[in-house]
Amino acid sequence: MANIASKLRLPAFKDTQWQIMAGPVLIMLILAMMVLPLPAFLLDTLFTFNIVLSLMILMVAMFTQKTLEFSAFPTVLLFSTLLRLALNIASTRIILMEGHTGAAAAGRVVEAFGHFLVGGNFAIGIVVFAILIIINFMVITKGAGRIAEVGARFVLDGMPGKQMAIDADLNAGLIGEAEAKRRRSEVTQESDFYGSMDGASKFVRGDAIAGLLIMAINVVGGLIIGVMQHGLSVAEAGETYTLLTIGDGLVAQIPALIISTAAGVIVTRVSNDEDIGEQMVGQLFNNPRVMLLSGAVIGLLGLIPGMPNLVFLMFTAILLGLAWWLRGREMNNPNRRSAVNEDKDSASALAANDQATAEASWEDVEMEDVLGLEVGYRLIPLVDSDQDGQLLVRVRGIRKKFAQEMGFLPPAIHIRDNLDLAPGDYRILLKGVEIGSGTMEPERWMAINPGYAEGELPGTPCVDPAFGLPACWIDEVLREQAQIQGFTVVDPSSVIATHLNHLITLHTDELFSRQETQQLLDRITKEMPKLVEDLIPGVISVTLFHKVLQNLLSERVSIRDMRTIIDTLAEYAPVQNDPDELTSQVRIRLGRAITAQWFRNDDDIKVIGLDTSLEKLLIQSLQSGSAIEPGIAENLMRQADRAITEQQSLGVSPVLLVNPALRTMVSRFLRRAFPQLAVLSTLEISNNKTVQMTAVIGTH
Numbered sequence: 001m002a003n004i005a006s007k008l009r010l011p012a013f014k015d016t017q018w019q020i021m022a023g024p025v026l027i028m029l030i031l032a033m034m035v036l037p038l039p040a041f042l043l044d045t046l047f048t049f050n051i052v053l054s055l056m057i058l059m060v061a062m063f064t065q066k067t068l069e070f071s072a073f074p075t076v077l078l079f080s081t082l083l084r085l086a087l088n089i090a091s092t093r094i095i096l097m098e099g100h101t102g103a104a105a106a107g108r109v110v111e112a113f114g115h116f117l118v119g120g121n122f123a124i125g126i127v128v129f130a131i132l133i134i135i136n137f138m139v140i141t142k143g144a145g146r147i148a149e150v151g152a153r154f155v156l157d158g159m160p161g162k163q164m165a166i167d168a169d170l171n172a173g174l175i176g177e178a179e180a181k182r183r184r185s186e187v188t189q190e191s192d193f194y195g196s197m198d199g200a201s202k203f204v205r206g207d208a209i210a211g212l213l214i215m216a217i218n219v220v221g222g223l224i225i226g227v228m229q230h231g232l233s234v235a236e237a238g239e240t241y242t243l244l245t246i247g248d249g250l251v252a253q254i255p256a257l258i259i260s261t262a263a264g265v266i267v268t269r270v271s272n273d274e275d276i277g278e279q280m281v282g283q284l285f286n287n288p289r290v291m292l293l294s295g296a297v298i299g300l301l302g303l304i305p306g307m308p309n310l311v312f313l314m315f316t317a318i319l320l321g322l323a324w325w326l327r328g329r330e331m332n333n334p335n336r337r338s339a340v341n342e343d344k345d346s347a348s349a350l351a352a353n354d355q356a357t358a359e360a361s362w363e364d365v366e367m368e369d370v371l372g373l374e375v376g377y378r379l380i381p382l383v384d385s386d387q388d389g390q391l392l393v394r395v396r397g398i399r400k401k402f403a404q405e406m407g408f409l410p411p412a413i414h415i416r417d418n419l420d421l422a423p424g425d426y427r428i429l430l431k432g433v434e435i436g437s438g439t440m441e442p443e444r445w446m447a448i449n450p451g452y453a454e455g456e457l458p459g460t461p462c463v464d465p466a467f468g469l470p471a472c473w474i475d476e477v478l479r480e481q482a483q484i485q486g487f488t489v490v491d492p493s494s495v496i497a498t499h500l501n502h503l504i505t506l507h508t509d510e511l512f513s514r515q516e517t518q519q520l521l522d523r524i525t526k527e528m529p530k531l532v533e534d535l536i537p538g539v540i541s542v543t544l545f546h547k548v549l550q551n552l553l554s555e556r557v558s559i560r561d562m563r564t565i566i567d568t569l570a571e572y573a574p575v576q577n578d579p580d581e582l583t584s585q586v587r588i589r590l591g592r593a594i595t596a597q598w599f600r601n602d603d604d605i606k607v608i609g610l611d612t613s614l615e616k617l618l619i620q621s622l623q624s625g626s627a628i629e630p631g632i633a634e635n636l637m638r639q640a641d642r643a644i645t646e647q648q649s650l651g652v653s654p655v656l657l658v659n660p661a662l663r664t665m666v667s668r669f670l671r672r673a674f675p676q677l678a679v680l681s682t683l684e685i686s687n688n689k690t691v692q693m694t695a696v697i698g699t700h
Helices: 002-008 010-035 040-063 073-101 108-116 122-171 177-228 234-268 276-284 288-302 309-332 337-356 377-383 391-406 476-484 492-506 514-527 529-535 542-554 562-572 579-589 591-599 612-624 630-649 663-671
Strands: 371-375 413-417 425-430 433-439 445-448 460-463 470-474 488-490 604-610 655-658 678-681 690-697
Touching: 010 073, 040 073, 040 108, 040 234, 073 177, 073 234, 108 234, 122 177, 122 234, 122 488, 177 234, 288 309, 371 377, 371 492, 377 391, 377 413, 377 492, 391 413, 391 492, 425 492, 433 492, 445 476, 445 492, 470 476, 476 488, 488 492, 514 529, 514 542, 514 562, 529 562, 542 562, 542 579, 562 579, 579 591, 579 663, 579 678, 591 678, 604 612, 604 630, 612 630, 612 663, 630 655, 630 663, 630 690, 655 663, 655 690, 663 678
Parallel strands: 371 413, 604 655, 604 690, 655 678
Antiparallel strands: 371 425, 425 433, 445 470, 445 488, 460 470
C-alpha cells in the first residue's frame, strides 16, 4: 500500500488539495451570504475577516519588489470586491429585518463603526462616509485605473521590442534558451497582468458607486419599514436605521479604501530589487541637502508670529539633525578608489624603473594573444565587476555558447585598457591584428533599426558595429518609447558582446589551431579511445585531421558530431589524402545537420541556383585547371549580390546550391565578398526536402 501511495504521489496531492478547492469554496460561500440570512455574530466575524484581508493585501503590495510577484492581485481584487458586496447584502437584510430592536441588530462591528467612530451622530456619519467615497472613487481608484490603463497600453505596444531584445541576447550568446524562454514568459505575464489590472480597477469604482446606492436604499427602506411596520416615529426610524447604515457603509468602505490603495501601490511602483518602503525611504531621505533646505524653510516659517512656532521649530530641529547624520555617514564612507589607483600607478612606475636596469631575458618576450579586446578608459566600468560591469559575464557566455554550437572551445579573450584609444573606443584583435572596432557611449543605450522601426528618435546617430545597421544613441528614459516604435534597444556591453560574437563567427577557422585540435582529440579519446587510436596517426595524420576540421569551420559547419566525422575519415582517408576531397565526403555525411542549420524544419527550401550554361563553363574551367575568366567572374559576383538581396527580401537564408564538383571552388571564390552566403552541394540536402529555386545566377 505504501508503494502505491508513493507512486501516486498522495502526500503532494494532500498538500495542495486545499489550495485547489479554495477558489470554488470561497465563491460558494459568497453566493450563500447573498441568499441566506446570517446571524449577527457571524457577520462580526466576516466583517473582521474582510478588514484583515484588506490589510494583508496592502502589506503584500508594499513588500512586493516586482509587479509580477503579486500577479494574482487582479483576481484577489475581484474576490475581495464580491466578498464586500455579499457582506453588504447580508448586513442590509439584517438591518432592515432587525434594525428596530436596537443599535446591535447587525452585530457589534457595525454598531462600533456607527456609534464610536462618528460619536453616534448620523449627520457626521453621512459626511465621513461621503468623504471616504469621494477619496476612494475620485482620487485613488480613478488614478490607479488610469495608470493601469496607460500601463497596459504601453506594455502591449512594447512587447515586440522586448521580444526582439530577448532574441538579440539569445543570438549573441548572452543568455541561454531556458533564460530566453523565462524572459518571454515574463513579458507575456506582464502584459496579461496590466490588461487584467485595467479591468480590475473597474471593480473598485463600481464598488464605490454601489456603496452610495446601498446607503440610500437602506435609509429609505429603513424609514418605510420602521414607520409602517414597527410603528416608530420618523425621527426614531431615521436615527436608528441611518446609524446602522452608516456603520455598515463605513465597515465596508474602509477595507475598500485600503484595497484601492494597494491597487495604486501595485500599478505605480517601479520594479527593482527594493520594496515600496525601501524605495521611498531610500530616495526621500537620502540627500542631506534636501533635509537642510527643507529644515531652513520650515524654520523661517516657524519664526513668523502667529504660526505654530513650537511644532515648526521642532520639525526644523529634526530635519537639521537628519541632515547632519546623513552628511556624517557620507564622510565616514569615502570612495578611496582614486587613492588606490594612485598607489598602483606609483608601484607600476617603481617596477618599471627596476626592470629598466635589469638585463633582457626570455621573460621579456611576450606572446600575442589569440583574441584580445582593448577598451578606452571610459569603458573600463563595463569590464570591472566591482562596478557592476556586465561585459566579462557576457564574454564568458559567448565562449560557452560558441563551444556548444561549433564543437570546440575558442581561446580565452584577454581584455585590457588602452590609453592610446579614444575614451569611448574599443577594438577587437585577432593574433595582435585589429579585426573590428567601435565607439561607445557608456551612459546611453543604442537603438538599432532592424529595418521596420517607425519614426525617429532624439539622439546621436551611429551605426551598429556588428551588422552595419542604422542606429542612434539615446538616453535611458527613451528606452520604452524606442521599443514601442520597433527599435532594438541594447546597452553598450551588449553592443560590444554582439560585435565580438559576430567576428568570432567570421574567423572560426583561424581560432582552431593545432593546440585546439590536440585538446579536442584529448577530449574525444576519453569517450572513444579505441576509435581515435585506430585513426590517428595510423590512418590520418594530426595535420590532415586538423586541416579537414578547419575547412568545415571556415564555412560555419559545426564539428560537434565527431563520431560521424571520424567514421567518414576512417573510411576515405586510406585511399584519399587530399583535405578538400575528404572535407567534401565529410560534408555529405553531415548533410542532415547542414540542411537543418540553414533551413531548420522547413520541408520546402528556397535556394539560389546556377544557370546550366554558367555551370558548364565553370566545370570546363575546373577540369582544365585554369582560372575563371575575368568577365565570368565579374558577372558571377554581380549576380550573386542580386540573388542574395532577393533571398533576404523573402526572409530566407542565402544558400547557393551547386553541382558537387563545383562546390569547393565556388565557395572559396564567393566567401570573402559574401560571408553571409552558404554554398551547398546537391548531395548535402536531405532527401525529404523539396527544393525550390527562387533566384538563378546566369551568364548575363
